[in-house]
Amino acid sequence: MFVCVTVSVGCDDGRPVLVEASGRVLLQGQGVTAGSVTFHPDSGNEFQGDSPSSQLQLDGSFRMKTFPWGEGVAVGRYRATLSAPLAARLGLPEYADPAKSPLQLEVTLEGLRGYVIELPGAAGGQSGQTGKP
Incomplete structure (x- = not known):
């Protein structure tokens, strides 16, 4: 039987x-659909494999998966992009580029549940804010 030695x-x-x-x-308070969200790992993250991603559901919700490993993401800092x-x-074309997207987040051992990515409105609102439960 093979056992993981450390969590990190x-x-x-x-x-x-x-x-x-x-x-x-x-x-503008409404769920964004017909696309996907991807978390790109920071260069300092322990795990540098595949970038976790998820299709957006009808209410704008997402549940990240790291292929081929399964549901969830590795602990670390990420920059999020939209398809x-x-x-x-x-x-918002900059939101599709990992080098330009303002969406930054950190995933801890407790995970990330109910995380809200609020995009700026078409009227030139503030840059994307994240983290509201």
Whole structure:
């Protein structure tokens, strides 16, 4: 039987320890749909494998998965992006680029539940704010 030795490193087979990451993407208080959200790991994160992602549901909700490992994300800091077609449709092309997206977040061992990504309105609102439960 193979056992993980530490939480921060994961298992020797490269499998990361995953914690829940879920929430909603909102624009002017309404759920954003017809797209996806991706978390790009910070260069200082222990796990640098695949970027977790999720399709947005009809209410704007998401539940992140790290393929091929399963539901959840590895602990660490991330920059979130929207799928390019969604960002373009919303007039927020920078939100599709991991180098330009203002959406930054940190996932702890407790996970990330009910996390809200509030996008700026078309009238030139503030840059995206995150973290409201």
